[in-house]
Amino acid sequence: MTDSISVFDGHNDILYRLLMAPERREAIWLTGEGAGHLDLPRMEAGGFAGGLFAIYIPSPANPADAGIEELMDRPPYALDLPEPLALGPSQAVALELAGQLMWMARASDGRFRxxxxxxxxxxxxxxxxxxxxxxxxxxxAIDAGCEALHVFHAMGLRSLGPVWSRPTVFGHGVPFAFPAGPDTGPGLTEAGKRLVRECNALRVMIDLSHLNEKGFDDVARLSDAPLVATHSNAHAVTPSTRNLTDRQLDAIRESGGMVGLNFATVFLRPDGRRDPAMGWEPVLRHLDHLIGRLGEDHVGFGSDFDGATVPEGITDVAGLPRLLAALRAHGYDEALLGKLAWGNWMGVLRRTWGE
Known part of the structure; x- marks a missing residue:
């Protein structure tokens, strides 16, 4: 199944898969293993024409984390934030992942740039x-003085989230909790405010996904760039800490920013469960709400492929044409689909990067 519309995606975690199994990277990326959500052949089959590829540093294995996924299958739940990570080991992992991304381009024979x-x-x-x-x-992987930011920028870094769902020297991520809101802790640190200024100066896009509400407000107050959440949904539909309140959506709209719809079932389903058997209704409810609040020029896709459980209607990247077909059946015309899939991302990147 193919579709004429190209898709730009705001977030994926294939680099994490490569980190976990570097000895299989050719099979994971070039030929595909039939596992995970992404590989080069399935991207091409699904009309995936571009996206943001995340450098994500996992927390050390913790026996206390056993059973977390099962807990998220039975809301309500409220998970503790992981401990902060040290700078040195984090930089080493980030450099390895940046190298994997560069390898993906070198190994693809021109099919990936x-x-x-x-x-x-x-x-x-x-x-x-x-x-x-x-x-x-x-x-x-960024020091409090932001010197390393300039190094990663020289390597190609163009988008950065100050936090995942754990604390950093810059601010505080939201814990995974349902039902709950994003007002879960203090705002940006002084280093976090410095990071916002340096990202603005370098025209690195600041990703608000995972940031708590007070941190969001600090970025909104300090930043001169559009506000962007690369992979988040509507809190009014699914009251997860990871989703955005209407007040936050209004701030994003007023800044000329955008939100990428996260395909993770726990952020789509109104009941907050992980079960992928959910049909298209939750996806449509979130998109309708986001478009109604932000306008049709400020919404796109931010799949979280290879980082989350996604609806069975999508399954993996090759299922993007099925998603587009469902949106057509819902009444979205080709002009709107083109904006959601590609045009809106290009617009916000131009506004952010100064092109």
Whole structure:
């Protein structure tokens, strides 16, 4: 099944899969193993033409974490935040993941390109190649003085989330909890405020996904760039800490920013469960709410592929045409689908990156 519409995706975690099994990276990326959500052949089959590829540093294994996924199958739940990570080991992992992303481009024989500008993304699309943009989910690899930010920027970093769902020297992530709101702790630290200023100066997009409400408000007050949540949904539909309140959505709209719809079932289902057997209704409810609050020029996709359980109607990246078909059946016309799938991301990246 194919579709004529190209998709740009705001968030995926294939680099994490490569980190966990570097000896199988050729099978994971180039030929595909039939596992996970992403590989080069399925991206091409699904019309995935570009996206933000996340550098994510996992927390050390903790025996106390056993059973967390099962707990999330039976809301209500409220998980503790993991402990902060040290800078040195985090930088080592981040450099390894940045290298994996560069390897993906080198090994793909021109089918995948690492891009730093919208012009490069559009050129890749015109050539039939997939565009990859380096993103960082949680800034544990960045020092409080932000010197390392300049190094990663030189390597191609163009989008950064100050936190994952754990504390950093910059701020506080929301814990995974349902039902609950995002007002879960203090705002940005002084280092976090410095990070916002440095990202603005370098034109690195700041990702508000995972940031708590007070941190969100600090970014909104300090930043001169559009407010963007690469992979978040509507709290009014699914009251998870990870989803955005209407007040936050209004701030994003007023800034000319956008939200990428997260495909994770726990952030889509009104009951907060992980079960992928959910039909299309929750997806449609979130998109309708986001478009109604933000406007049709400020919503896109932020799949969280390879980082979450996704609806069985999508299954993996090759299921993107099924998603587009469901949106057509819901009444979205081709112009709106083009904005959601590609145009809105290009618009916000241009506004952020100064193109």
């Amino acid at each position: 690492l891009c730093r500008t919208v012009a490069e993304i559009e050129a890749a699309r015109a050539a039939g190649a997939i565009a990859g943009v380096m993103h960082m989910e949680g800034a544990e």
